Amino acid sequence: MFTVAEMLQPKNQNLRLTKYEYRLVFEKTGRAKYISHLDLMRCFQRAFKRAGIPLWYTQGFNPHAYLMFPLALSLGTDSSVEILDIALTEQLPFDELRDKMNTSMPEGLRIVSAGEPVMKHTEIVFAEYEVDFSVKGQTGDETARCFSDFLSQEKIEVEKRSKKRGANLVDIKPHINLLSISSEGEYARVSLRLPAGSEFNLNTNVVFEAFEAFFGGRIDMIYTKRTKILTRSLENFI
Amino acid sequence: MEEIRNKVEQLLLKTQKPARYIGGEHGSVVKDKSKVDVRFAFCFPDVYDVGMSHLGMKILYGLKNAVPNFWCERVFMPEKDFEALMRENDIPLYALESLDPIRDFDFIGFTLQYELSFTNVLEMLDLAGLPVYAKDRKGLMPIVVGGGPCVCNPEPIAAFFDLFILGEGEEVNLELMHLYERMKPHNPSKEEFLREAAKIEGIYVPQFYDVEYNEDGTVASITPNVPEAKPKIKKRVIPDFDHAYYPDSFVVPFTGIVHDRVVVEVLRGCIRGCRFCQAGFIYRPFREKNIDTIANETKTLCEQTGYEQVSLSSLSTSDHTKIIELLTRLSDYTDKENINLSLPSLRIDTMSKEIVDRLAAVRKSGLTFAPEAGTQRLRDVINKNITEEEIMRTCRLAFSEGYQAVKLYFMLGLPDETDEDIEGIADLAQKVVDLYYETPKNLRGKSVQVSVSCATFVPKPFTPFEFEPQATPEQIKHRQGHLLDCIKSKKIKISYHQMNVSILEGVLARGDRRLADTIYCAWKKGCTLDSWDEHFRFDLWQEAFEECHTDTAFYANRRRSYEEVAPWSHLDYLVSHEFFVRENKKAHEGKTTRNCAEGCSGCGIKKECGGVYCG
């Protein structure tokens, strides 16, 4: 056939000029925690479309909706403090924006609040996590003690790969701030504060891989939750 | 099920694109189990990315879930990495909505879209913890059902299924599930249920038929062995296609899939009658939806999904009787809503200047033609209604609009093909290149690229070429080599499909029940995901052919007489055997047949089937 697999693109996409900026706090839990960072972008974009909330498009040759996650969340980590910055072509009351969005979100994603962006993305310096984990054949108490031993090492070196310098060893010990440690049944529970943001970011999985290397075994079950996103002075990022 | 969920969650981070294995997408249907009477696991025997793009699944998923006490869930074939993790951790194949193991469902249904997915069916049954052979699954449930185009000759995989659904599924799926709902409380045996099911039009229960063979290996007879089984099973058709069920909701995946957009079916069937094309015959007759219906469905689905792209689905969109009006109407809407309208399989010679202009303004990339054969003589043999002049006319228009790339699709190994036809492919590609250079410099794009893609022709059941021998690997190799020798310009790129894939396809497409053990053997050796180049293991298939004494040439490369009893001769796709014989004869005489819109050729389809041009 004489076929073209072509698209008719809408004509009037670049005409909206005023933009209104919002900062949303959202929850990513349950099945939704396996949505990758890139997919999350698309997922939100569609949710806005379904909710009939008009996103503002960047101007220019290849217009795209303005959506921005200032801090990535590792796959598999629960959170109710995630941040999404958006721009709309219309002004909407915060509560209305939140409620409208929540009618169109998939399971596990929910807008907690909407507001104005106050701080700059670069002000994000720390994040806090709560991690429950177990090791086969060990009680939570034993696992917790093992984790304390892990943290009391002089150095905790992990391999870091970068395009420029290849693989080199970095000591993460000074960056791990243990806030609390306890146990319940088979599980150990720790709260950690780790560096986050554009300057230096340390994910929990790096810490727990180093932990596995330390005790020479494997973690059986692990549940990670991000609880806070903080500035240098430990204020909540807003 | 909590246990599966916990286990799965711990494994997800170890696999590629984990969102494919956990469900929870917008639009997925989760029901309260205590209020559900019949549970259906809809299995697509390929990976999520492919299966989720499939329109038939979306239709039947919506249809079944629209019944309050039925629950249909999705199941896909895991990639090899996740499959290994599932086996290591004793996770049985589960459905994405409930995360319950599918072995406990009432129905397990597979849609059979291509022959190379057959081993995946076995893999999925086995992963579910079920015996793969139907005879070894003794209890009533789960009932293993197959549907889709490959069901027009399901004989090679008949041994693994309890029943098949022939033709369009919108009505018969519900009839089957309602029958089950009525019978289940009385604890029938599987056979009792299947006997009742066999009475429903369009349902084929393979165990109720005995197949006898002649000494030369051909089928002698296929006879029913219970009174409920009809001698001929007719495919189902939805005559009132405009009012056919269409989903008002799609599952919107998180991860990128092959076709990630709203799809609206605008017409079903095809008027063209290309003699090699199975879809062109088994989906007959040609029916279409009204513009209002299409526009409403588009709007509903765009709103429900939030997709920013909609695509029209059909075998040949341009054949819609009101195509221009339809595109105008739809583009008014998509324009307003900032949605892209994608138009696959559209003949641009029939389009208005305005639409061509708008198409050209977007991306000057994909101009695609499928002449299928290199010379007019051979195109007449296959009844592919495209002339060189038409191709040139469209290319001239396209080049002067700035298009730079042309894709040409051909088949090698067509009936009555000669070296001259191969040279014709090279000539045609060269002419397209020349035409670009004849286009005034100020109009044409920077350069030109003509890609020639050659598939190997595979004769399929229910086509006029079902009698034809498939070209042997040696013949195909010779033709590929000859084509390469004929190409002179650097602007022409040639690509071939894997030949071994076509050989296997050829054997399976026209095979009989004796192939079941061969398929089983190949699967046991590790053949799965055969349609993926990186997983396709022809060496293992060859071992299986040898061990099971399967003569591939008998199935693929033999001319079959018009009188021979085909393995699928008890199935009736409503186009008559006489028509296929007539068309086969005309093919060898190089005579074309007009399309349905130009005039009915009496293929055997009845007026009652709702065809626009029939009767």
Ligand code: SF4
């Ligand atoms: S009956 Fe005639 S019009 Fe209808 S599908 Fe067959 S050939 Fe075409």
